[in-house]
Amino acid sequence: MRTVPGRTERVVVVGAGLAGLSAALRLRGAGREVTVVDRGTGPGGRAGRVEHSGYSLDTGPSVLTAPELVADALGAVGEKLEDRLTLLPLATTYRAQFADGSHLDVHADPDAFAAEVAELCGPAEAAALRRYLADLAELYRLQLATFIDRNLDSPMDLLRPELVALARRGGFRRLSRHVERAFADERLRRLFSFQALYAGVSPYRAIAAYAVIAQLDIGAGVWHPVGGIAAVPRALAAAAAHAGVAFRYGAAVGRLEVSGRRVSGVLLDDGDRLAADAVVVTSDAPHSLVPGLRGPRRPVYSPSCVALHLGVRSELPGQAHHTISFGAAWEEVFGELTRDGRPMTDPSLLVSMPSRTDRSLAPDGGQVLSVVAPTPNLDPRSGGNPDLDWAVLGPHYRDELVGVLEARGWSGLGGAIEVEELVTPADWAARGMAAGTPFALAHTFGQTGPFRPSTLPRRGPENVVLAGSSVQPGVGVPMVLISGRLAAERITGPVAV
Numbered sequence: 109m110r111t112v113p114g115r116t117e118r119v120v121v122v123g124a125g126l127a128g129l130s131a132a133l134r135l136r137g138a139g140r141e142v143t144v145v146d147r148g149t150g151p152g153g154r155a156g157r158v159e160h161s162g163y164s165l166d167t168g169p170s171v172l173t174a175p176e177l178v179a180d181a182l183g184a185v186g187e188k189l190e191d192r193l194t195l196l197p198l199a200t201t202y203r204a205q206f207a208d209g210s211h212l213d214v215h216a217d218p219d220a221f222a223a224e225v226a227e228l229c230g231p232a233e234a235a236a237l238r239r240y241l242a243d244l245a246e247l248y249r250l251q252l253a254t255f256i257d258r259n260l261d262s263p264m265d266l267l268r269p270e271l272v273a274l275a276r277r278g279g280f281r282r283l284s285r286h287v288e289r290a291f292a293d294e295r296l297r298r299l300f301s302f303q304a305l306y307a308g309v310s311p312y313r314a315i316a317a318y319a320v321i322a323q324l325d326i327g328a329g330v331w332h333p334v335g336g337i338a339a340v341p342r343a344l345a346a347a348a349a350h351a352g353v354a355f356r357y358g359a360a361v362g363r364l365e366v367s368g369r370r371v372s373g374v375l376l377d378d379g380d381r382l383a384a385d386a387v388v389v390t391s392d393a394p395h396s397l398v399p400g401l402r403g404p405r406r407p408v409y410s411p412s413c414v415a416l417h418l419g420v421r422s423e424l425p426g427q428a429h430h431t432i433s434f435g436a437a438w439e440e441v442f443g444e445l446t447r448d449g450r451p452m453t454d455p456s457l458l459v460s461m462p463s464r465t466d467r468s469l470a471p472d473g474g475q476v477l478s479v480v481a482p483t484p485n486l487d488p489r490s491g492g493n494p495d496l497d498w499a500v501l502g503p504h505y506r507d508e509l510v511g512v513l514e515a516r517g518w519s520g521l522g523g524a525i526e527v528e529e530l531v532t533p534a535d536w537a538a539r540g541m542a543a544g545t546p547f548a549l550a551h552t553f554g555q556t557g558p559f560r561p562s563t564l565p566r567r568g569p570e571n572v573v574l575a576g577s578s579v580q581p582g583v584g585v586p587m588v589l590i591s592g593r594l595a596a597e598r599i600t601g602p603v604a605v
């Protein structure tokens with residue numbers, strides 16, 4: 109593995125999102141002097157929080173998987189997860205709600221899940237489920253070892269026995285084909301392929317290796333941090349500060365100061381200069397900040413989303429913590445999102461109501477609700493649409509979403525909304541996210557593993573490393589936590605925790 113040469117005592121980390129915090133904890137644990145700089149007012153980045161009228165709205169991720177990665181990051185400075193966070197495992201990972209009126213509760217306990225599937229889809233599908241879950245766990249193990257949990261300098265790094273095993277298990281056929289072979293019931297096929305959208309690709313184009321995203325949630329389970337997802341970055345930042353990491357919030361990095369082949373300082377917009385022996389950049393478009401760095405030549409971006417976060421004065425009885433609400437349309441939906449540049453005409457939605465589990469998030473008699481509706485991004489070369497005028501479309505789309513939810517069982521929602529936050533692709537773009545998507549570069553084959561930008565670029569200054577969703581291994585809370593560790597290891601060399 110290539111590492112940053114020379115002196116690396118003082119490290120500045122740009123970004124206090126999950127990637128930056130993960131990197132900072134590792135670096136501090138390895139004895140570096142670390143300063144984290146973020147233009148925001150606190151930690152979290154995309155894992156943001158809005159507090160209003162007694163409602164605490166998480167404005168980023170809602171599905172927390174792989175909490176062992178949070179524990180690992182805390183472990184780097186000798187802390188234990190349970191001293192900083194209370195994590196509640198969700199017995200029901202998701203409720204999958206289908207257009208035919210049926211629903212399926214995905215249980216973390218495989219026996220309970222199989223029993224539910226047997227009742228809804230019959231015993232043959234329950235047996236198929238058990239086989240599929242075992243297969244997913246093995247696929248995940250192979251991929252973790254091959255191209256997720258390690259720095260890759262070249263495609264040659266993939267040439268390990270695990271790659272052959274992955275190919276033998278059908279990891280390189282189409283995901284849609286993979287689930288069709290496994291299940292006869294269309295509902296199960298959808299349940300095990302919608303996650304491809306998290307990776308920014310349609311299951312009709314994604315390779316089956318992306319089936320493993322379902323291992324992270326359906327296979328290994330989902331947790332809720334008491335206090336909401338924002339409690340996770342807050343815990344990581346508190347542990348980092350306790351270990352001696354310095355934080356500068358409200359401080360935008362305008363430029364990196366270069367002398368020779370190295371960055372020697374980080375220049376803030378307020379005129380301050382932070383001396384640095386190495387810099388970790390976690391922003392979405394690092395090439396706009398790092399002199400000499402080139403972005404991917406023909407980047408393909410993930411679809412974007414409209415996120416609607418609500419504080420609602422209603423109990424909304426009978427609703428689950430996480431619901432995947434499927435429309436009747438399916439293959440057409442992916443065409444609309446990734447090819448035609450149109451919002452979904454019959455939307456499939458992720459609806460999270462964490463106050464079902466955690467009453468600290470909403471006042472008595474109320475609930476908080478987050479709706480994530482995938483939309484096209486703003487880049488026509490990625491199947492997106494720059495001509496959608498979200499300033500006009502946004503409020504209409506918000507009304508449509510509320511109407512869809514009312515029709516799908518969240519009765520009385522529209523009249524009970526007290527607090528709301530609407531975020532559209534135009535807002536993501538205004539926050540500096542390329543193509544107006546918070547989900548960064550899509551995980552197409554050409555942007556996965558060694559083909560995705562490296563944590564240690566070959567161009568640009570030799571002491572700048574990258575972390576976050578635009579680099580290896582990819583998008584989502586678990587992946588950016590791993591990227592923070594991989595970035596830190598480019599500076600410290602591999603560190604055993």
Ligand SMILES: Cc1cc2nc3c(=O)[nH]c(=O)nc-3n(C[C@H](O)[C@H](O)[C@H](O)COP(=O)(O)OP(=O)(O)OC[C@H]3O[C@@H](n4cnc5c(N)ncnc54)[C@H](O)[C@@H]3O)c2cc1C
Nearest residue numbers: 123125126127147153154169170171361391546576584585
């Ligand atoms: C609506 C939504 C739902 C999601 N749902 C899920 C989910 O359920 N599960 C899941 O696992 N993932 C989910 N994700 C994805 C996940 O939130 C992200 O992949 C992850 O939080 C990204 O972390 P990061 O540290 O890479 O980036 P960020 O959180 O964006 O952190 C980068 C930080 O850098 C700062 N920064 C950038 N440029 C500068 C600069 N020049 N100067 C100073 N500071 C700078 C920014 O202010 C920001 O705080 C979701 C994301 C969104 C938006």
